[in-house]
Amino acid sequence: RERNGHEPEFLQAVQEVAETVIPYIVNHKIYHGKNILLRMVEPERLISFRVCWVDDKGEIQVNRGYRVQMNSAIGPYKGGLRFHPTVNASILKFLAFEQVFKNSLTTLPMGGGKGGSDFDPKGKSDNEIMRFCHAFMGELFRHIGPNTDVPAGDIGVGAREIGFMFGMYKKLKNEFTGVLTGKGQSWGGSLIRPEATGYGNVYFAQNMLKRKNDSIKGKRVVISGSGNVAQYAAEKVTELGGLVLTLSDSGGYILDEDGITAEKLKHVMYIKNEKRGRISEYVDKYPSAKYFEGETPWSVKCDVALPCATQNELNGDDAKLLIRNGCMCVSEGANMPSTPEAIHEFQKAKILFAPGKASNAGGVATSGLEMSQNSLRLSWSRKEVDEKLKDIMEDIHDSCVQYGENEDGSIDYIRGANIAGFVKVADAMLAQGIV
Numbered sequence: 352r353e354r355n356g357h358e359p360e361f362l363q364a365v366q367e368v369a370e371t372v373i374p375y376i377v378n379h380k381i382y383h384g385k386n387i388l389l390r391m392v393e394p395e396r397l398i399s400f401r402v403c404w405v406d407d408k409g410e411i412q413v414n415r416g417y418r419v420q421m422n423s424a425i426g427p428y429k430g431g432l433r434f435h436p437t438v439n440a441s442i443l444k445f446l447a448f449e450q451v452f453k454n455s456l457t458t459l460p461m462g463g464g465k466g467g468s469d470f471d472p473k474g475k476s477d478n479e480i481m482r483f484c485h486a487f488m489g490e491l492f493r494h495i496g497p498n499t500d501v502p503a504g505d506i507g508v509g510a511r512e513i514g515f516m517f518g519m520y521k522k523l524k525n526e527f528t529g530v531l532t533g534k535g536q537s538w539g540g541s542l543i544r545p546e547a548t549g550y551g552n553v554y555f556a557q558n559m560l561k562r563k564n565d566s567i568k569g570k571r572v573v574i575s576g577s578g579n580v581a582q583y584a585a586e587k588v589t590e591l592g593g594l595v596l597t598l599s600d601s602g603g604y605i606l607d608e609d610g611i612t613a614e615k616l617k618h619v620m621y622i623k624n625e626k627r628g629r630i631s632e633y634v635d636k637y638p639s640a641k642y643f644e645g646e647t648p649w650s651v652k653c654d655v656a657l658p659c660a661t662q663n664e665l666n667g668d669d670a671k672l673l674i675r676n677g678c679m680c681v682s683e684g685a686n687m688p689s690t691p692e693a694i695h696e697f698q699k700a701k702i703l704f705a706p707g708k709a710s711n712a713g714g715v716a717t718s719g720l721e722m723s724q725n726s727l728r729l730s731w732s733r734k735e736v737d738e739k740l741k742d743i744m745e746d747i748h749d750s751c752v753q754y755g756e757n758e759d760g761s762i763d764y765i766r767g768a769n770i771a772g773f774v775k776v777a778d779a780m781l782a783q784g785i786v
């Protein structure tokens with residue numbers, strides 16, 4: 352706390368893990384006297400660098416780039432790159448720390464990392480995005496590699512940005528390798544990767560409901576965000592017979608009581624992915640829907656809530672409102688979207704609650720599958736990848752149950768995910784000695 356006092360998001364993520372893992376360490380002698388958690392909270396390496404690029408007006412812009420290489424005990428560092436003006440060392444350290452546990456939970460051999468820049472892609476031309484991505488990779492390339500560190504996308508980094516960065520990496524290194532995941536289909540990408548985080552989150556919610564002899568079918572579902580994760584969570588909910596009521600962005604949310612059907616979702620994808628517009632434009636085409644400026648969707652009556660936008664987007668009051676309105680299942684698509692107060696409310700009400708490190712692990716798991724396909728120089732079918740994703744989400748769910756079952760038979764998915772993720776990494780660190 353003394354060393355990281357100025358990093359609130361990082362402290363929040365560490366505290367949540369420490370609260371559940373420390374009692375486990377106390378009860379397990381092999382970890383005694385090893386300072387294992389203290390070693391895990393210190394990044395193996397934190398790189399910060401200058402990114403200079405020229406905008407369309409010919410002016411020189413300067414941004415700050417980062418890569419946090421958090422833990423490589425069980426495999427090469429792996430985790431996304433975020434381009435957003437709020438990016439700083441605290442946010443990236445929290446994301447990298449979460450990533451270590453998440454990647455461990457997938458059962459695939461991936462360490463944890465995260466990176467990005469305070470660059471704001473909003474309102475930039477394609478050429479500006481390209482120049483920025485090339486400049487960013489102009490430094491990052493020397494710190495990453497298919498056996499060292501394999502970045503992916505995150506907020507503000509999708510297929511377009513990954514393409515530009517891959518192009519520059521290939522030019523600088525003169526080699527075609529699986530150094531980034533989330534690549535385009537024709538140049539090493541995996542089928543289902545764009546869908547994986549959103550689909551995986553819904554599969555996880557489905558697994559939690561199944562344990563209660565219930566399912567997504569017929570449920571009213573509230574989703575926040577309208578980016579990559581939110582879009583495909585919405586697609587899967589509809590496919591499984593649920594009714595998607597809301598989507599949002601940083602401007603506000605839309606409510607469509609008739610449901611955001613597959614056809615309407617196509618229009619959302621056009622607005623957000625092609626036109627790069629605002630979610631408010633949805634009501635221009637579907638006037639029976641309503642737009643609520645500057646608000647989040649948590650006051651809408653629902654059975655299931657899927658926060659899929661960003662960290663700390665759902666607070667204690669929002670949680671109380673959701674519970675009062677009958678919500679019985681919350682599955683996090685974003686990283687740490689619920690504040691500690693919100694989590695406290697969910698736990699007090701004993702509703703199903705899945706932390707992002709378990710429920711949104713489908714994306715990185717499929718990135719792991721992309722790495723395997725790249726190494727094998729093979730391309731698996733859509734069905735094959737989707738089946739593997741479903742199996743992985745079920746395995747993660749079962750690990751949470753194994754480590755998180757309470758005496759009354761209910762499941763503390765937070766404790767389950769934290770301990771299951773911790774054990775594998777901690778054991779590898781012990782085996783490798785003090786390095």
Ligand code: NDP
Nearest residue numbers: 505506507548576577578579580600601660661685686714
């Ligand atoms: P996108 O950039 O595709 O979409 C982000 C969405 O969240 C947009 O709708 C954006 O609105 C909204 N948003 C971003 N910041 C804020 C904010 N401060 N307040 C309100 N809304 C905001 O990102 P992703 O969908 O990829 O990521 C969403 C979340 O999921 C993040 O927490 C990410 O870390 C997590 N995640 C993503 C994975 C992936 O595979 N992509 C994997 C695992 C987790 P606007 O357009 O207005 O900015």
